[in-house]
Amino acid sequence: MEKRLIKDQLNRPLRDLRISVIDRCNFRCTYCMPAEKFGPDFAFLPKSELLTYEEIERVARIFVSLGVEKIRLTGGEPLLRKDLPTLVKKLSAIEGLKDIGLTTNGVLLPKYAKELKEAGLLRVNVSLDTLNSELFGKINGRGVGVDVILTGIKAAQDAGLGVKINMVVKKGLNDSEIVPMATFCKEQGLQLRFIEYMDVGSTNGWKMDDVITKKEIYELLKEHYLLEPVDPDYFGEVAKRYRYDGTNVDVGFIPSVSESFCSSCTRSRLSANGQIFTCLFNGEGHDIKEFMRKNVTDEEIADRITNIWGARKDRYSDERTEESAKNRKKIEMSYIGG
Structure with missing residues (x-):
């Protein structure tokens, strides 16, 4: 298919695709899958509703x-999807794709990291919100300690994968862990991303008062380290990055609440059951699975995606208020991923 670049109504190009391969996780995290909502009887998607690997490959290629x-x-937790390295191998073979990564809680990396690297995966983003095992067990809802995740990080490094650490910061829960996490990642040569606590979905009880802003975290780190600003690597990079003075280790901030980056958003999302979402905070998806299963051509699928993206005018983070956070329908993080 001939290469064509598309833009939305605000002149934002499509450059980045997040693909959720499964809607379940082995954790019940405070942030995205609270146990009171996602208990043992929660009805996750049946296998028949998930996109097959062949369908994911086809849509990704388009x-x-x-x-x-x-x-x-x-995900969810993508490593819960059976034979995930098979999908990675299919995707890494797509001509024109420059980067393929994976977001994971790290539990299954010792089992799969080497195979994923051999299949073509380049990097992993590991979710780790504290180095305190007791607090980490409380956050993940399963009592799992930090050592399991650290073992997974080591396995990814040993396999030759790039590793970033994602830390969601919530006031009164893990804000005391900001400096210890920064120190640990600096010493280990790991890129760290502090993520402002977001109102994704409707089950986490989000309030603006719970947000620790990028500015607050930055000012705290400045008390301990000299930080140099780093230029973005590409248009649409969401992390505001700084480098620890005298090192090649950087720390970044994803300030989607306090410093919106809607104007440069280049990201689309594909859910595990084949819905395209043009914004993490938009609860209305656009079906591609059933359309694709009607024996349509690649060109027809491309036209559908082009129309969806071209009509996009999402600016949720620009327009967010405490009231809109409560009343707007939003997709759950476990369903669409980060």
Whole structure:
């Protein structure tokens, strides 16, 4: 298919695709799958509703023909999807795709890291919100300690994968862990991303008062380290990055609440059951699975994606208020990934 670049109504190009391969996780995290909502009887998607690997590969190839250069696999916990390295191998073979990564809680990395690297995976983003095992067990809802995750991080490094650490910061829960996490990642040579606590979905009881802003975290780190600003690597990079003075280790901030980056958003999302979402905070998806299963051509699928993206005018973070956070329908993080 001929390469064509598409833009939305605000002149934002499509460059980045997040693909959720499964809607379940082995944790019940405070942030995205609270146990009171996602208990043992919660009805997750049946296998028949999930996109097959062949369907994911086909849609991904069409997205790449429309300008996508980066793909990240998400969940839920993507490593719960059977034979995930098979999908990675299919995607890494797509001509024109420059980067493929994976967001994971790290538990299954000792089992799969080497195989994923051999299949073509380049990097992993590991979710780790504290180094305190007791607090970490409380956050993940399963009592799992930090050592399991650290073992997974080591396995990823040993396999030759790039590793970033994602830390969601919530006031009164883990804000005391900001400096210890920064110190640990600096000493280990790990890129760290502090993520502002977001109102994703409707089950986490989000309040603006719970947000620790990028500015607050930055000012706290400045008390301990000299930080140099780093220029963005590409248009649409969401992390505001700084480098520890005298090192090649950087720390970044994803300030989607306090410093919106809607104007440069280049990211689309594909859910595990084949819905395209043009914004993490938009609860209305666009079906591609059933359309694709009607024996349509790649060109027809490309046209559908082009129309969806071209009509996009999402600016949720620009327009967020405490009231809109409560009343707007939003997709759950476990369903669409980060």
